Amino acid sequence: MASLLTNLLTGLTPPPHVNLVEYDGVQYKWGVFVFRPALFQHELYLLAGVLVYVLFVTVGVSRNKFNAQLPVLEKQFSKPLGKTGLTRDGYSDYFNFSTGRRNVTSLHTVFTLQPRHDLFQWVYQFVRTLIDLHFRPTDDVTLDFVLAPTTLNQDFVWAVVKKDELLSIKDDRWDLTFTKTSESPALPPTLSVMSEFADVTDNLLKPAIVAALSDPKVLPYFRSLSVTDQPRYRPEAPLAATSRKKHVILSLSLPSGDAEVTANLVSVIFPFIDSLPSVNLRPETRTKLKKTREELDKSLKADAEREKKEELEQAAEDKKAAKRRAEEERIAKLPAAEQQKILEKERKRQVRKTQGKGVVRK
The missing domain is CATH 1.20.5 (Single alpha-helices involved in coiled-coils or other helix-helix interfaces)
Structure with missing residues (x-):
């Protein structure tokens, strides 16, 4: 054993360094x-x-810094930053929580920057852009305004979306699946309107927001603006009345140079939110919206009950399988004669069961 260990250590030991006596290169x-x-x-x-x-x-970490949105938030909120300022997740994801403003319960701001600090991920994204023509990594910011309960007394989903985003936005936003996509002559041709009813668009697409979205300086960085009473992801069951919240969500790409361009658009969103209490939909529109949400709650409830039933059935099957395995293990420990008796008894029971099913009543 000792010789085997010695041979093993000898094989793992690297050969000694040979210092060449003849060396005519540079040395210090x-x-x-x-x-x-x-x-x-x-x-x-x-x-x-x-x-x-x-x-x-x-260099990547130094470039992933920003503060252009902060002056806007300081003007609009009494508490523009959280207790610890921006919350950082690595060097590319930043989060902020603002409170203290009329018509807004809170604002969640999420910065998603390119991984400039990660060489391997940067190379992966570069190669992917060569293969996938629709993949364009950018620096993005999403501002999710949670509206105060009295700000908007109507339930609907509405959005203005850049046409380049239409290919993927419904995959990321379940709430936007309620809408139909259309064009608006008031907006630039690169933008589309997603709305449940035209009446909603007429109430929201006011001159101030149209002018802000049509600004040639802002347009390249705009991604989407939405007003919604539904969650981003499909819930597993109908939401309780206390859990229902209305949101205004603004999604932008951050410019690499003049960040004040997007800050100007952010500043326009606040008067847009302040105008929401004046939204007044036609009675027939409100009736249709209410019916849609009632049908949605029924569908969610039915799906939740079906899923619960399937879980109970699966649990019952698992319990039967566990009981069957325990019985098989118990029988396997018995003597051969006892096992034979049990097997014979089970065979007769199966025969009687088969014969019972074969009886035809006249």
Whole structure:
């Protein structure tokens, strides 16, 4: 055993370094120390790679900084930042929570920046842009305004969306599946309206918001603006009255240069929110919207009950299977004669069961 361990350690031990006596390259001496660069060519490449990676991370982290939205929030909210300021998740995702404004319960701001600090993820995204023509990584910000209960007394889903986003927005936003897509002559041709009814669009598409969305400086960075009474993702069951909230959600791409461009659009959203209490839909529109939500609650309730029933049936099946396995294990421990008696008894029971099913009543 000792010899085997010795042979194993000998095989794992690297060979000793052979210091060549004949060396005619550049070398540096300091006391008893001698440094010969020609003997460290591979280490030099490794060090250069590490330095490039560190430089990439340093530059990427320094570029993923921003504060253009903060002055707007400071003007509109009494508490524009959370207790600890921006919450950071790594070097590309930032979150903020603002409170203290009329008609708004809270504002959740989410910054999703490009992974400039991660060389490998950056290379992956670059290669993907060459393969997937619809994939365009950008710096994005989403402002989710949770409206005060008295701000909007109507239930509907409405949005203005950049046409480039139409291919994917319904996959990310379940609430927008309620809407129909249409064009509006008041908006630029690159934008579409998603609304449940035209009456909703007539109430919301006011000159101020149309002018802001039509600004040539803002248009390249605008992604979507929505007003919704439904959650972003489909709920598993009907929401309780206390859980129902209305949102105004603004999604933008952050410009790499003049960030004040998007800040100007953000500032326009606040008077837009202040105008929501004046929304007054036609009675027939309100009736249709109410009916749609009643049918939705019935569908969600039915789906929840069906899923619960399936879970109970699955639990019963699992219980039967566990009981059957326990019985098989118990029988396997019995003597062969006892096992034979039990098997014979089970065979007769199955025969009687089969014969009972074969009887035809006249």
